[in-house]
Amino acid sequence: MRPDALAQEVAKRLAPVLPEAAGLDVDAIAALLAPPPKPELGDFAFPCFRLAKALRNAPPKIAIELAAALADAGDDALIAEATPAGPYLNLRLHPHEAARHLLAPWARGELPEHPRSDQKIMIEYSQPNTHKGFHVGHMRNLCLGDSLVRLLRATGHEVIAANYLGDVGTHVAKCLWGLEALVDEEPPEQGRGEWLGQIYAKAAIQLEDWETAAKAGDEAAAASYAAARERMSVILRGIETRDPTYYELWQRTRQWSLDAFEEIYEWTQVEFDRVFYESEVDEPGLKIVDEFLEKGVFIESRGAIGIENPEIKHMPFFMLRKSDGTGLYATKDLALARMKFEEFGIDRSIYVVDARQSDHFKQVFLTLKKMGFAQAELCEHVGYEMVELPDGAMSSRKGNVILFRALREQLASSLEASFFHAFRGEWSDEEIDTALHQVSLGAIKYGMLARDNNQKIVFDMAKWTEVQGGDGGAALQYVSARTTSLLRKAAERGMTIDEGLLTGETATQAGTLGEIAERALMQALIGLPGSVAQAASTLRPSILCGQLYGLAKAYNRFQQECNVIHQDDPGVVQARLLLVKATQAALGWGLSLLGIPAPERM
């Protein structure tokens, strides 16, 4: 018995009374069962629209006939009442019996079951550039990719979590040029990766300023700009030809960035199975260009090499080698894709990259197809919109970029000031630090995931770190902590859940779990596995966020209206403890799929 089996049980009872002409088996019936709009109406609703054609009857009449047929079948252990309501047949279950199928498995720590898929999926995400800063904007990609990995694994898929680091290219040259031309100071002992990113930003702004001034006729600026560009191409060539002066500098500074990324992934609790580097697909990319130019798949145009993709009307020429003979981002993507196909034998390839690149990926996938890779059909781009700040878009020129370190510190200090300061002295510093870390993760990850992928996100530190009320990660974690706290208090009074209830051998006492708040909470639990499945299949964690938020709200209402511990009837205590335990497990599981830890205490 699994926590998602209740709908199946109901469908089994429903199947015998459905006319054969309906053509629905138990699985199909279970899939149709939906939650009624209000828990007062019942625990499941069976919509009769689809049956209308097969049965040549109006949906409301079908609902009436089904209700009668169920009544004729006699008393049922599970279904207490079937009420036709327009085109729907509402089913109310015996709560104590539903609990055995729903709550006991959750409380035992079992998880919804999914048929194991033999499909091997690679999800590529994060992809930060070395020599540049890692800021809140990059967090969206990281949280999204990580959650997709977790969701697909939870729904029975084999997933390879892949990162692809941009360790070569003009941004590296810009940064290294800035290092020699604009900086006197020595690199700091700590946080060299971030320091490097700040130099990149400084260099980019300087170069842009010179370019703008040059266009306006400023000759000194034009000269400076030309000199800088010349210098950058010397640096770039030096790295390429492995001239020790430049190659060694590149390696050393690159490592600073890699160390910084390592720290970020450790803090965010994100793990990758494979890390690709742009530097390893640079040459293979150019070889692919030669290979497919020779095969006649690619063509020359104005000195550059590329492919004609007239299918994409607004951008028919997809450039793969510049007229100076060097490759592009796209060139490397082709080589990387080939490596993914051939080295890992993947069946599905997911690219988590911001939505502005959707044209780029259309081109890449179409090109791969024309190159003869059947796997191109299984490539998909998961795009997402940008992260902005309350005062608008982030830009290093405006100086309003929130880099990782500042983000981490501000999250902690904001939570400390608004919530955790009250526990200083009462809890150990270590315990508070752990909770601060966990709740920081909850705030940032939920904030990044609760919004639909194609919706812009405004990162507002003050709002996201509110533990009180509202729809936020910290608020969900708070509810989880309440369940744990309640179970702990109960245990201190010697109240634990009977073994028989957990195993499902005995049912909860008849007459328990009938309150509206209890039913509503059970309904939220019923819906969770379906939401997880939907979030995974549509690659949209926001669906799960919504369901978990509903679950948390239902629990708050339950705990408000239904006292658990101070009850005269031990049967009521047992039933409610089971409900709390199930909620704790389900909420913890759901949060884990978002990459959010469930604090023991907060």
Place this chain on the structure above:
RNA sequence: GCGCGCGUAGCUCAGCUGGAUAGAGCGUUGGCCUCCGGAGCCAAAGGCCGCAGGUUCGAAUCCUGCCGCGCGCACCA
């Protein structure tokens, strides 16, 4: 110009593989602490679902056309 996305309550957003009276949070107003964490709960006010057609028994949801906003469109990544 072409392509992609967005447009739902004062603000921020769910709902979009068509289906019950379009829902939340924030804000506003009014209630609820002898009781397990009140950092909670209950209630009220607030809607031409951008506009106009079409498909359908039924449209916020699907189709077409407009309007507004954002993003992308050859040698950046």
